[in-house]
Amino acid sequence: MKPAFSVIFLTTLLGAGQGLFLALFTHQTYALFGLLPMQSDAYYGFGSALALLFLGGGLIASFFHLGRPERAWRSAAKWRTSWLSREVIVLPAFMGVVFIYAVVHVFGYLPEIVTLPSGLVIDLSVVIGTVGTLLAFALFVCTGMIYACLRFLREWNSPLTVINYILMGGSSGFILAAFFSATYAPTETDFFVGWAIIITLLAFAGRAASLVRNARLKPKSTMQTAIGVKHPYIVQRSMGSMGGNFNTREFFHGKSASFLRAIKPAFLILAFVVPLALLALGLFSPALLGVAFILQYLGLMAERWFFFAQANHPQNLYYQTIG
């Protein structure tokens, strides 16, 4: 498939935004149970505002993927059948909840909703944060399922696709949270660094597992099933267009096989190995956490490029020879 930069930005920015919100609310939940010191409302408020910036960036990027962005509102219609439509509904809902979460924290509007028998006070931000957490995971599932539900694209058609979207977004967001905390709540940095290391390791394992799986895939469709002729030697001599056409532009990444081979170790190092090393060093030198986030973001963009480029669409069988 041709990697579209709008979709690369969309998925990576959303992942970082969702991950950052999840990280902040994880901290608030720990603090609620007294496991960590509760931070100021400004910390949670401005942190989730930062998450909102990333989500907004992703939303803007998504419009560049559309031929007719002015009709984007129509895409909420078919949520019963289309994961893309579901994502279109869940994304603004999640952004709205993150916005409300940021607002109630920044303005300190935290009325008590219920007091549990144990004496635990559940205020408005906890309720909103819980809803936001559910929506963040729903958004990850929608984004992943957009790709995982396409049974012809066998590189994507696996639960690993959804799991990896969750883990890589989580990794990105927790590293961002660690960097944010290093600046605004240095005592809490270690908490996020610890979780970031765990999630990044899991993401590394998940992505490696999908690479192993994809390397072992055998194509289901062949030249023989594509045109229905039983013969071992079938060569296309003409695809029915003298220049390229939409089918040659949309489904081929347009780079050499050696480029594809080179980008795989590059993204594995940039998105997983380098951030893990910098996270460990970041325990002592917090400025490295910012570097870790930026380098990992570049690595995740390369990862997403590879994710699209590696998927081999069966329609390519019909478009092999221009002539």
Add this chain to the structure above:
Amino acid sequence: MTQLALVIDLNVCVGCHACVTSCKEWNTSGSAGPLCDERPYDANPTGTFFNRVQTFEIGQYPHSETLHFPKSCLHCEDPPCVPVCPTGASYKRKEDGIVLVDYDKCIGCKYCTWACPYGAREFDEKAKVMKKCTLCVDRIYDMSMPENDRKPSCVKACPTSARLFGDIHDPESAVSQAIREDGGYALMPEWGTHPANHYLPRRKTKLKIHMDELERADNPLKVDGQLPKPAKGESTMDDVSAW
């Protein structure tokens, strides 16, 4: 339930591209607006087509043959492109099974093309919406045309009648009979899309002659070895040969 479809006979297709040009001509002139072409007379021409004829070489020289393969939307009975459309612009008509795109609802996200294993849809780079074969829906129901013309443009254009059009759910239709009796098959059956369009395979017409048919067993020449010598004006043995 009606399911309109094309049945394409690969045995008689000569790869002349008449169906391609006729399709383009009809569908670029309709009320839905033109099918865009870019750089049509330049290097790297490109454009939107509903139908293309591809050519394959089967086997290795000298034991090879050329197969011309017209390809358009197959109007699947279980179309994977329809449920993924977020706006409902892609839909399958209940009354005749034609898969269509509502060009006024399409947002041009191209997700439907990802979900089609056949590469049957083409994005219009000028209209910025997805386009595909309509089975000439603006033609086959046009009562102002003579009944004989109420067929898809490609079918009317084919000089060898390689393209049949009809309802594959009606067992008595010509298309159903062709599929049944001439080995009609669907493309990429492994995905369970149940394409409505079918293809008829290449068939070699072979005449089987047995040795005893080469010589006439009751040839009177074999009886006595004498050549009959009828006089001029008399009838010959087989009314054909004469000496």
